[in-house]
Structure formats: C-alpha cells, structure tokens
Amino acid sequence: MIQWLILISLSISAMTMTISKTKAFAWLRESLEFSYNRARESWLYDDGAAWIVPCLSFLAGVIKCPYCLSHWFAIAAVILWGVNLFGGFWGWILTPFVIVALASAWSIVIDYFFTRLERT
DSSP states (O other): OHHHHHHHHHHHHHHHHHHHHSGGGHHHHHHHHHHHHHHHHSGGGTTTOTTHHHHHHHHHHHTTOHHHHHHHHHHHHHHHHOOOSSOHHHHHHHHHHHHHHHHHHHHHHHHHHHHHHHHO
C-alpha cells in the first residue's frame, strides 16, 4: 500500500506541476483566463448565464496552482484506484489529504530541479 501511495503521489505531483507551470500547457491556462474575461464582459453575464463566470474563475484559478490541482487529482485517484489507507468511511475522506501532502513534498523537489535546469 505504501508503494502505491508513493507512486500515486509522485505521479500526481508530476502531472499538476506540468499542467500548472510548464509552457506545454500555457495554452490551456491562457484560454481559461481569456474565456473568463470574455464571459465576464459579454452579454451572457447579463442574460441568465451568470453561473458560467464563477465556474470559469474557479477553473482558471485551480489550473494555475499545483497545490489546488493536486486535490482534484488526488480525489480522482482515490475514486479510480480505490486507495483507502485507514479503512472505513474516514479512510475515504483522509486518504486524498495524505496523497496531497506527499504530492506537495514531491512538487517542492520537482520545482527545485526545474529551476536548476532553467538556470543552466
């Protein structure tokens, strides 16, 4: 179980750092920001579709933050792979937070090496 936990947290960290920080997914971050700004200023905001503006704001904020994004990835991992560290109902609630804590530690290591590579 511990090996799965380390593997899942490392993969979540790598995915969230890649999506939120690299140039490969800059198009996604920029398009969400553009969609948010466009929806906020358009006629849709006044015409009953005002619910889309907070949704786009939320998505634009989450996609830029590896810590925030790792919560959603951890919840998906727990649901998909059925990882339950503590057993019972509370295990399903607490396991994503343990995965996020480990993924955050991995993210610090990944960020350290990314910044070192950029300097060379």
